[in-house]
Amino acid sequence: MEQQVTAVAHANVALVKYFGKRDVRLNLPAAPSLSLTLKPLQTTTKLMFSNDKADVVIANGVAADEKFAGRICSFLHLFRQQSGNSQFLTVHTENNFPTAAGLASSAAGFAALTVGAARLFGLSLSESELSAWARRGSGSASRSVCGGIVHWQRGGSADGSDSFARSILPAGEWDLRILVGVTTRAPKEIGSTSAMEHTRTTSPYYRAWIDSATAAVDEAIEAVSKKDFERLGEVTEHSALSMHASLMAAQPPIVFLKGATIDVFHLTRTLRKEGIQAYFTCDAGPQPKILCQGKDANAVEARLRACSGVVDVIHCSLGEGAGLQTPE
Numbered sequence: 001m002e003q004q005v006t007a008v009a010h011a012n013v014a015l016v017k018y019f020g021k022r023d024v025r026l027n028l029p030a031a032p033s034l035s036l037t038l039k040p041l042q043t044t045t046k047l048m049f050s051n052d053k054a055d056v057v058i059a060n061g062v063a064a065d066e067k068f069a070g071r072i073c074s075f076l077h078l079f080r081q082q083s084g085n086s087q088f089l090t091v092h093t094e095n096n097f098p099t100a101a102g103l104a105s106s107a108a109g110f111a112a113l114t115v116g117a118a119r120l121f122g123l124s125l126s127e128s129e130l131s132a133w134a135r136r137g138s139g140s141a142s143r144s145v146c147g148g149i150v151h152w153q154r155g156g157s158a159d160g161s162d163s164f165a166r167s168i169l170p171a172g173e174w175d176l177r178i179l180v181g182v183t184t185r186a187p188k189e190i191g192s193t194s195a196m197e198h199t200r201t202t203s204p205y206y207r208a209w210i211d212s213a214t215a216a217v218d219e220a221i222e223a224v225s226k227k228d229f230e231r232l233g234e235v236t237e238h239s240a241l242s243m244h245a246s247l248m249a250a251q252p253p254i255v256f257l258k259g260a261t262i263d264v265f266h267l268t269r270t271l272r273k274e275g276i277q278a279y280f281t282c283d284a285g286p287q288p289k290i291l292c293q294g295k296d297a298n299a300v301e302a303r304l305r306a307c308s309g310v311v312d313v314i315h316c317s318l319g320e321g322a323g324l325q326t327p328e
């Protein structure tokens with residue numbers, strides 16, 4: 001039996017957002033979503049069996065805080081239960097991008113952890129099963145298991161067995177780019193689960209938001225099948241703005257968008273007026289992201305870098321799904 005493994009996974013950005021749960025414990029989404037798996041945003045996670053009496057989690061070189069470590073331990077416990085092996089682990093996890101700042105670090109993290117833990121605990125799982133397991137750690141992690149353009153289906157069963165993601169277009173088949181405008185490296189003020197539950201229970205726009213998601217995903221899937229960039233871009237902007245509208249209508253309101261985030265939204269519209277096809281999105285944090293095609297990416301990147309309030313730009317393209325790192 002292997003004593004240690006290393007797994008890698010990329011972050012992802014949703015073009016049609018997931019923002020609302022039908023089951024909090026199982027991380028079952030109230031609606032489907034659609035995302036791009038992004039290289040080079042990557043988490044590398046090394047897992048080792050240990051003789052300790054508890055799991056030890058080292059994140060980016062330092063002992064993880066109690067909350068994050070607790071989340072990982074409960075997640076690993078699912079693998080112990082399933083495999084009948086009660087051994088604890090030492091986990092070293094590293095991101096090559098800012099953690100917890102609206103860049104889906106939990107998605108890459110739990111996807112890598114799932115693939116690594118499944119191997120270490122000797123569970124032989126299909127990609128769909130890995131995705132459903134990763135979902136238990138963080139909803140969006142279900143999508144980071146798969147590469148390219150990814151559809152996470154809502155599923156209808158109470159146990160979540162049909163709520164997993166799958167790739168609808170492999171990474172090499174469409175040269176899409178995401179330019180992340182980093183506006184701050186500070187951790188975000190509120191976690192996504194709290195924000196979702198607060199919005200679900202207090203926002204009068206929540207129901208309308210959820211009701212619109214299935215049609216948006218269907219439209220995005222059709223746009224992908226025809227490689228209709230303009231249509232995909234329009235669905236993307238509409239989904240992001242609708243999600244933030246629903247957050248802003250919560251009581252008290254949640255506003256993730258900063259001034260610089262909104263400036264990038266306007267920049268994107270200006271680019272379109274100039275004839276460059278670019279569309280924005282933004283998750284539960286202040287980092288705006290611009291979706292464009294490879295042919296326009298350098299021009300968009302230069303304009304984004306010049307935008308005041310943008311401290312860095314990360315240029316991403318479509319990446320592969322999560323996997324094990326082969327030993328050197």
Ligand code: PMV
Binds near residue numbers: 016018019104138
């Ligand atoms: O996976 P979570 O629980 O961190 O939720 C992610 C939610 C958003 O990033 C805001 C949207 C999405 O679909 O990724």
